[in-house]
């Protein structure tokens with residue numbers, strides 16, 4: 104009798120063990136494959152060094168063209184696992200024509216909820232809450248950090264499903280962030296991590312990092328290659344040269360002055376309106392993306408709805424204060440993300456979009472995309488996309504105003520760019536052709552050739568980036584700083 108009781112108890116206990124929820128079993132298996140729960144939990148620091156390439160999403164010459172790429176060297180991510188601190192240092196070098204510093208050193212930290220950036224002088228300044236959130240999620244895009252987070256008793260693991268050769272579970276961390284962990288069904292090693300995010304242009308996007316080339320280091324299995332994509336775009340492809348476990352990682356705590364400083368609020372949007380000719384206003388203010396308003400007989404036309412919804416809505420509102428006439432059209436100079444960021448709000452406000460024909464499919468896609476995570480104006484108030492497409496040139500003309508739009512030809516950086524010319528005032532309106540603050544003007548000679556080719560007699564540049572300048576000054580600056588480095 105006594106013996107059978109023990110036997111029953113043993114069966115109950117064994118049964119209890121077998122009843123680890125199947126979704127948690129996936130996490131346990133992953134932990135075992137990575138070196139065992141104990142080793143995972145006892146690891147204190149992780150240093151990942153390597154190099155790779157980081158495409159510049161939203162800045163290609165054509166909307167479906169290859170992305171310009173930053174070459175990343177001296178990449179070093181240091182993680183203090185126990186204290187949830189990290190530091191990323193890297194050098195990136197532009198492999199494309201770029202108007203500003205082509206070599207950039209970056210040094211970014213995260214200490215709990217405090218994000219900070221370290222300048223070249225070693226001075227740390229606090230970064231905003233969005234940066235803190237993004238870096239916290241990014242830190243979880245690694246097998247060790249995501250599985251440790253999933254093992255936390257305060258985490259929730261749910262929604263086990265099989266997809267091809269992978270088992271997927273959703274992990275909601277103790278902090279409340281939800282990510283999807285995929286584990287290879289054969290090796291039990293994490294194959295990828297996915298998180299969902301909102302992108303101003305693209306709306307709901309999956310950010311996914313795949314792991315491969317696992318090696319064993321100090322009792323842990325660590326990937327040698329990490330490839331991160333945002334939606335269909337490659338964001339960072341990293342080859343790890345060296346993984347180090349439990350090295351002295353130094354002090355990754357945010358400096359006291361940073362911790363006690365308030366997180367900087369997102370910059371307030373302001374829009375000013377400066378008349379630059381009869382019925383022409385330059386809308387500047389905060390930031391370095393300006394717009395221009397043209398007044399026709401019975402309507403207004405806006406040149407550029409840039410950056411994002413907040414900027415573009417403020418610009419649209421400002422334009423509507425300048426005249427009783429309705430704002431009817433928005434010229435979108437080109438498809439780059441910082442110039443098409445207001446496309447959706449412009450459509451929601453009922454404006455007809457005027458743009459170069461090569462943007463048609465891309466803009467239709469941007470309008471059709473889901474914005475569920477952070478519903479924008481168009482998601483809340485769907486409107487059809489009205490487009491007027493320009494091939495080589497288009498003249499907008501009535502008795503009040505005459506504006507010529509031209510496709511910028513043969514430019515190595517800008518494949519879909521439309522610039523404007525007002526013959527009455529000899530004003531050039533342009534985006535990304537020239538900015539007086541740029542360090543170099545690598546495509547400036549092409550811009551001057553385009554102006555000559557169209558036989559324009561420009562007196563004044565009224566730009567989207569930078570300040571209004573006499574055209575003669577623009578030409579002088581381009582001539583002085585247009586030297587293309589040897590080898591290009």
Ligand SMILES: [Zn+2]
Nearest residue numbers: 441442534535
């Ligand atoms: Zn630009």
